Amino acid sequence: MEAETKYEMEVKKYVKKGFKVFFMILIAILFAFLIGFVIMWLWNWLMPTIFGLTTIGYWQAIGLLVLAKILFGMGNHSSKGKSMKKERKRKMEDWCKSRKEFADWKHYDNFWKEEGEKAYTAYVERIENESKNEQE
Template identity: 55%
Template sequence: MSNYFKHKFRGKSPGEIIGMIIFGAIFITGLAILFGYIIMWLWNWLMPMIFGLPTLTFWQAAGVFILSKILLGGCNFGNDSSKKRSKSKNDKACKAEFSKWKYYDDFWKEEGNKAYEAYIERLTTKEADHD
């Protein structure tokens, strides 16, 4: 992860980095406030009418949001190394599978159309045999 940050901040002045951090903090705070108000508005609009529940204040709505993130697994607390290991194995497998696609164009130029026509021929003969 440190290489990621070194790459992202290469060539940036300390003022730019501090500005990005301040902007990020303001943006995240703004999103948190927005989510709190959206949850409060939706709750106060729907829940009292549908289920007869009381209305919420902003801070109660923010608490409901945080509680739902914790209960539904939206926050990644801790560092589960087993997940990282399995993910890296899957990433390598996906990259290996994707690396084979570089041969696709050559295959299609050389054999693709013939193979496709042979496949269609097999399908039509199978359909004719069943009829």
């Protein structure tokens, strides 16, 4: 008795999955037809009036959609989208770091006037003395 209920539950689970897949495919097909009609309707409403173009049929509207997809790559691919989000986040972090580092430069002129020139002169003298000592 238990074995039958176990198998029945598994069958019900697969039947539910099958219905979900079937309805998802059905919805996708209906959506594709709807998009084609919307494109056709918009074209036939706008283009002849604005640009003096001829009207198009349903399959021509689908062709336009496919052409736009090829030319412009409409839609977001999930694998690309995730890497693009990571890249955008990385760029933002770099920008924030560089901005903070740049903010430290507001003190540069004062430092150079007070200590930098003396420190640089001392550094040059030390390097020259070291090179003279090595030559001797």
